[in-house]
Amino acid sequence: MRPRSHLALLAFAWVALRRRRGRTFALLGAVAMVVTLLAAVLFATSALKGEAERGRSTQPDVVVQHLAGGRPALIDPKTIAFLDRLPGVRRATARVWGYVFLPSVKANVTLIGRPSESSDLGAVRGAIKSGRDTHPGERGTAVIGKALAALLHVQDGDVISLPSPREDAPTLNLVGVFDSPVALYTSDVVLTDVETARAILDVPEDRATDVAIELGNPEEASVVTRAILEKQPALRVLDKRILARTYQLTYGRRAGVVIAAALPALLAMLILAWEKIGGLAPAERREIAVQKAVGWSTADVLYAKFYESVLVGSLAFGAGVALAYAWVFLLGAPLLREVLSGWSVLYPEAGLTPAVDPADLAGVAAIVLLPFFSVAILPAWRAAIVDPLQAMRS
């Protein structure tokens, strides 16, 4: 068949769709809705994974925790010294951090003691929204997350008191609030000096929550992990590469559940397509019979039907992807984001950054459009191979 004939059949399919406008819009809406749902889940998942992966490069090669009775416990100074002396370890930093439950807002905040040698966040554009960073050697000052500041109705210059097991725990002078670009990571964070964090969390002077290890050669992570566990089986060693697995599992699992829940919608769309396109009405059977009678081949009939579904499918796919994109990245994925990322009192308000993978879109197209195209062909073929005279009489 010549290309020009294909264009003619495409034009014929377009006219046929316009003639059955109500049916066309119903189909277009159904396919677009399924595409929107699937594409939005994939968009949001990719964006969340992308955000989580963004900060992975800055993380230590290995994190070591101490287990006592199978539960995380504080690390003693002997263990910290042991880790620092290990061959291949460039630096072992004892970290002090923990969770503090705030009954007033019914939320946990993450209290982090920052090392004194860390860089000034105030000098980095987009890190601090208002106020300043804490200064090295300064005690009792803190920078807090934007969502937490909004929830507590505080700002830089205010003083807050966090619940602590110690009666003499210090109060915190807020000197700054984190900015929006880092809101996804810091909405519940209270960043203060190590000594203040120790006092509030009641961590003894020489102990630490965990130890961050930087290696001379990051490729030796598995070797160092083995060396640590051979000598200190009570430790738990987390290789940086394990973080990637967690993100894949966490967001992949949630996306999988949502997609599985969306499968009935896909099935409903296919049934609708079968009814409206595939299950040909008597008038359409007669139309095909007339086409055959005036000289159309079976292939012509099938192409015309195929082009009808291609037009509906392609337009619905374009509309569905655009709607999904707007839903996730312009509107912030209302309803969907809670399902994928979890519910929280201290929810970061920051928008997601697109991380659209063409393979995801190809997957959506394959899942939705291929079955959609195929349900249109078989009944049309059955109608096209019937004798035209018999079809017109019936």
Added chain:
Amino acid sequence: MTSPRAPLSALGGAALVLGAVAWHAHAQTVERRREAPAIDAVMRLLPAPDLSFAGSARHLRFPSLEEPGAAFSDVPAAPDLDPAGAAVAPPVEVYTDIATSSLAPQRPPGRAAPP
């Protein structure tokens, strides 16, 4: 004979919409890349790069640090969905490339500990 211009224009319009989505996504990504220094600076001070989505079932603010040893997943008594990753399985390399020696037995099973 009907002109094929209308259906071709419609298909072109759909392609244009997809192109506009791709362009906007690219622009947003470039914009986010500009914020990388701030993210990196803050991230160095955090225990892990996890997003601050504290769960309601368990307070795992940093799942990447807690998940490998968690007694159960998000929902108590639910099937452990982690290994399969539900309907969309994680890439096989995620498992095969990572040494999980922290979970391996410290000595061959059955061997008595030296007195």
